Amino acid sequence: NAGVTQTPKFQVLKTGQSMTLQCAQDMNHEYMSWYRQDPGMGLRLIHYSVGAGITDQGEVPNGYNVSRSTTEDFPLRLLSAAPSQTSVYFCASRYRARPGYEQYFGPGTRLTVT
Amino acid sequence: AQTVTQSQPEMSVQEAETVTLSCTYDTSESDYYLFWYKQPPSRQMILVIRQEAYKQQNATENRFSVNFQKAAKSFSLKISDSQLGDAAMYFCAYSPQGGSEKLVFGKGTKLTVNP
Numbered sequence: 079n080a081g082v083t084q085t086p087k088f089q090v091l092k093t094g095q096s097m098t099l100q101c102a103q104d105m106n107h108e109y110m111s112w113y114r115q116d117p118g119m120g121l122r123l124i125h126y127s128v129g130a131g132i133t134d135q136g137e138v139p140n141g142y143n144v145s146r147s148t149t150e151d152f153p154l155r156l157l158s159a160a161p162s163q164t165s166v167y168f169c170a171s172r173y174r175a176r177p178g179y180e181q182y183f184g185p186g187t188r189l190t191v192t
Numbered sequence: 193a194q195t196v197t198q199s200q201p202e203m204s205v206q207e208a209e210t211v212t213l214s215c216t217y218d219t220s221e222s223d224y225y226l227f228w229y230k231q232p233p234s235r236q237m238i239l240v241i242r243q244e245a246y247k248q249q250n251a252t253e254n255r256f257s258v259n260f261q262k263a264a265k266s267f268s269l270k271i272s273d274s275q276l277g278d279a280a281m282y283f284c285a286y287s288p289q290g291g292s293e294k295l296v297f298g299k300g301t302k303l304t305v306n307p
C-alpha cells in the first residue's frame with residue numbers, strides 16, 4: 079500500500095491564483111480530512127469527509143473548497159490564494175468506524191503565497 | 193468546544209535520560225481518545241501512543257508511556273532512555289468517541305535531545 083499520498087510537495091502561488099492540492103489513499107478509508115499547520119498553531123482542521131459525496135467544514139474552512147467523488151480521492155481547492163494561506167497542508171485518513179485508531183497522514187504540501 | 197493545551201513550547205533532554213511532556217485538555221465528554229503524535233524534521237506525522245479514556249490503565253509503547261489523569265484532564269508523555277532520533281515536535285491530540293470526526297491538536301512541544 080502507498081498509504082496517503084499528496085501532490086505537489088511544494089508550491090508557490092501568486093495572490094489571487096487558484097490551485098488544487100491532491101490527496102489520495104489506497105486503504106479504503108471512509109474518513110478523510112485536510113489540516114493546515116502554521117508555526118506555533120499546531121494542526122487545524124479545514125474540511126473533512128466521512129464518505130464519497132459527503133463533506134463538512136472544520137475549524138478553518140474559509141477560502142477552501144472540497145469535494146469527494148470517490149473513496150480514494152479528496153482534493154482541496156484554493157479558490158483565490160491569499161498570503162494568509164501560506165502554510166503546510168496535511169491530508170489524513172482512517173476507518174470511520176475507528177475514531178480511536180490511528181489517522182494516517184500524508185507527507186504534506188508546503189504552500190507559499192506571495 | 194474541546195481544546196488541547198501543551199504548556200511547554202520547547203523541552204530538552206540528555207541522551208539516555210527521561211523526559212516528560214505535558215498536555216491538558218478540556219472536554220465535557222466522558223468517552224474520548226487521546227494521542228501523542230511525533231513530527232520529525234521530515235514533516236511526517238507519526239503516531240506514538242494512544243489512550244482510550246474509559247481505560248484506567250496507562251498506555252505503554254516500548255520507551256514511551258503516558259500518565260493519564262482523567263479527573264484532572266491531564267495526559268503527559270514520558271520518554272525513557274531518550275535517543276537522538278526522538279528529537280522532534282510532539283503533538284497531543286484529542287478525538288471524541290463518536291458524533292464528530294474532529295481531531296483537535298495542541299500547539300506542540302519541540303523536543304531537543306542532547307548527546
